[in-house]
Amino acid sequence: MSPIRYILRYALPYKGHIALNMLFNVLYAIFNALSLVTLMPMLEVLFGEQKFPTEKPAWDSELSMQDWAFDSFRYMAGQYAQGDNQKALTFVIAAILITFFLKNLFNYGALFFITFMRHGVVKDLQNDVYAKIISFSARFHSENKKGDTLARITSDVKEVQNSFLSVLEMLIREPITIVSALIFMFAISAKLTLFVLIFIPIAGWLISIVGKTLKSRSERVQRELGEVLSFVEESLSGIPIIQIFTAEHAFRKKFSIITKRLFSFSNNLAHRQNLASPISEFLGIAVIGVVLYIGGNLVLVEQSLSGAAFITYMLLAYGVLTPAKSMSKAMYSVRKGNAAAQRIMEYLYHESEIQSPKKAQKLPEFTDHISLNDVTFKYEDVDVIQGLSLTIPKGTSLALVGSSGSGKTTLANLVARFYDPLEGSITIDGVAINKVDLNQLRSMFGYVTQDAVLFHDSVKNNLLTARPEASDEELQKALEIANAASFVAELPHGIETVIGDSGNKLSGGQKQRLAIARAVLKDPPVMILDEATSALDTESEKLVQDALHNMMQNRTSLIIAHRLSTIKSVDEIVVLDKGKIVERGNHESLMAQNGMYKKLIELQSFE
Numbered sequence: 001m002s003p004i005r006y007i008l009r010y011a012l013p014y015k016g017h018i019a020l021n022m023l024f025n026v027l028y029a030i031f032n033a034l035s036l037v038t039l040m041p042m043l044e045v046l047f048g049e050q051k052f053p054t055e056k057p058a059w060d061s062e063l064s065m066q067d068w069a070f071d072s073f074r075y076m077a078g079q080y081a082q083g084d085n086q087k088a089l090t091f092v093i094a095a096i097l098i099t100f101f102l103k104n105l106f107n108y109g110a111l112f113f114i115t116f117m118r119h120g121v122v123k124d125l126q127n128d129v130y131a132k133i134i135s136f137s138a139r140f141h142s143e144n145k146k147g148d149t150l151a152r153i154t155s156d157v158k159e160v161q162n163s164f165l166s167v168l169e170m171l172i173r174e175p176i177t178i179v180s181a182l183i184f185m186f187a188i189s190a191k192l193t194l195f196v197l198i199f200i201p202i203a204g205w206l207i208s209i210v211g212k213t214l215k216s217r218s219e220r221v222q223r224e225l226g227e228v229l230s231f232v233e234e235s236l237s238g239i240p241i242i243q244i245f246t247a248e249h250a251f252r253k254k255f256s257i258i259t260k261r262l263f264s265f266s267n268n269l270a271h272r273q274n275l276a277s278p279i280s281e282f283l284g285i286a287v288i289g290v291v292l293y294i295g296g297n298l299v300l301v302e303q304s305l306s307g308a309a310f311i312t313y314m315l316l317a318y319g320v321l322t323p324a325k326s327m328s329k330a331m332y333s334v335r336k337g338n339a340a341a342q343r344i345m346e347y348l349y350h351e352s353e354i355q356s357p358k359k360a361q362k363l364p365e366f367t368d369h370i371s372l373n374d375v376t377f378k379y380e381d382v383d384v385i386q387g388l389s390l391t392i393p394k395g396t397s398l399a400l401v402g403s404s405g406s407g408k409t410t411l412a413n414l415v416a417r418f419y420d421p422l423e424g425s426i427t428i429d430g431v432a433i434n435k436v437d438l439n440q441l442r443s444m445f446g447y448v449t450q451d452a453v454l455f456h457d458s459v460k461n462n463l464l465t466a467r468p469e470a471s472d473e474e475l476q477k478a479l480e481i482a483n484a485a486s487f488v489a490e491l492p493h494g495i496e497t498v499i500g501d502s503g504n505k506l507s508g509g510q511k512q513r514l515a516i517a518r519a520v521l522k523d524p525p526v527m528i529l530d531e532a533t534s535a536l537d538t539e540s541e542k543l544v545q546d547a548l549h550n551m552m553q554n555r556t557s558l559i560i561a562h563r564l565s566t567i568k569s570v571d572e573i574v575v576l577d578k579g580k581i582v583e584r585g586n587h588e589s590l591m592a593q594n595g596m597y598k599k600l601i602e603l604q605s606f607e
Helices: 003-009 012-037 039-047 065-081 085-135 138-143 146-153 155-188 190-237 239-244 248-274 276-300 307-349 408-415 438-442 459-464 472-481 485-489 508-522 538-551 587-593 596-603
Strands: 369-379 382-393 397-402 423-428 445-448 526-530 556-560 572-577 580-585
Touching: 003 155, 003 307, 012 039, 012 085, 012 155, 012 307, 039 307, 085 146, 085 155, 085 307, 146 155, 146 190, 146 307, 155 190, 155 307, 190 239, 190 248, 190 276, 190 307, 276 307, 369 408, 382 408, 382 423, 382 556, 382 580, 397 408, 397 596, 408 526, 408 556, 445 508, 459 472, 459 508, 472 485, 472 508, 485 508, 572 587, 572 596, 580 587, 580 596, 587 596
Parallel strands: 397 556, 397 572, 445 526, 526 556
Antiparallel strands: 369 382, 369 423, 572 580
8 A cells, every 4th residue: 555545544534624624625716716806807997998887797698607707797896886996996806805805714714624634643643653662572672773663653753744644735725726716717718728738737747757766865864863863862871871981972973973864865855855946936937938928919919818807817827836836846745755654654564473363262360380391582593592491380489590691581571472482382271372362461470670660650650550440558558568658658749759751760779669569569470570689789679679578479470580699588490501491499409409500609609
């Protein structure tokens, strides 16, 4: 499907507004032409070319419709003037003012209703793109830059609004305006009008030649804009590192290289776009020049056309050329918007590899165990998990330990189905997790990561992310279990305090305890703890460790551990190395084996 057809689908819910826009545009076009045509009687009065009829014109076979209309207007002006040219002029000027007022009134009405459609389509597009983005798998987000994603939901959608949606309104209005003007132009002079009709398509073809390369150039500009946003986003996230290593100059240099590329591509695109105006202007003047020559002959030589009629015709001709030029410029916008729409469509058509099956099985109650059966997983060409089998009985706490890159976090992500294994299966009570509804599956899990993910919102709303219907009593209980109730009570507005971007108004330990409270509020049967205390100081770690202990009561827990002192009391410890299980058992038995686990303990200087 072409991008413009795809975008037009988003306009369908606003068909009522579009219909009203079309109605007002028709009225605008009619009164736009009438506002020019009513000038002709005034010019006739000024030039003394026409006597006002004293008898009301009768419409018969000898009188064309347009002549009858013009004579009727002259008759009304004559009746009002009663031979006084000043009164006749006043009547004609009043008619002109009325038609211009109605023309602009209908113009406002058309713009009023099209605004709902334009902004509505942008809103719906952004909602759909956002819904897609948050449904994409972890693999997708790891392989794509955040800045490029931000560009698609912001600048690309804005470009679609500025190009397609503006053009859509233009494609409704301008043709109606042209047709209305042409009707009156034919009434004045069919010969001149035929020439205009022949020349306009030729002019449009010449202009279209220049615009053929706009799509590829615009696509490159949008891509480079995504690079700018990506670099800015990364820089904002890493400002402390940039400053502590005095790397400001290096980052400024990198950024200037990116913006220089954007500058170059934007200039190339703008130069092409800027050709539209002078080319269309010159072609328009060429048309006017030839019309002046032919029309001047009709007035001065053949005398088949009055001076007043010719001046009115020229105004109408300009009224045709102006929207025709606008439509030719619009083709440039369409080509530019085409690239932005294509980028949006890439996301909207993209299907995440992690989805619920069409015929999902019912998720079991989880009464027995979670099993990983000969699971293999790779990141690109790097083996991360190799033929691993593991059973996690319900109600037990199992810790995964190992050096960095051994596959600990990947294993937890596979269980929560952020990724699917390349080989093997993961089952809950014998049912494969890729056979059940994804939302149902993830409702089983709570997740606490090393870097607590909090949002720029109140403490309460951060907690309600886990369970929106939770009561105030349940919120308070979750905070108490997470050892967070006391510090939350001391915040300026208590649980309603806004905690800043990523919770930066809180300490590391406070953020982690809020993340634990959020997981507790969800009350899931399985808890995944991904190095939840590794980034904390000793005092904060003690508070968080107590909170984790409270949370894991009567739950199945999968713990990814960096500080091995925190997992001595778990039911089972699994030691991973290069994606394989090399040791397993409890703390005492693993220490007795004098293997990799003991070496890891010794490296951390634990007694």
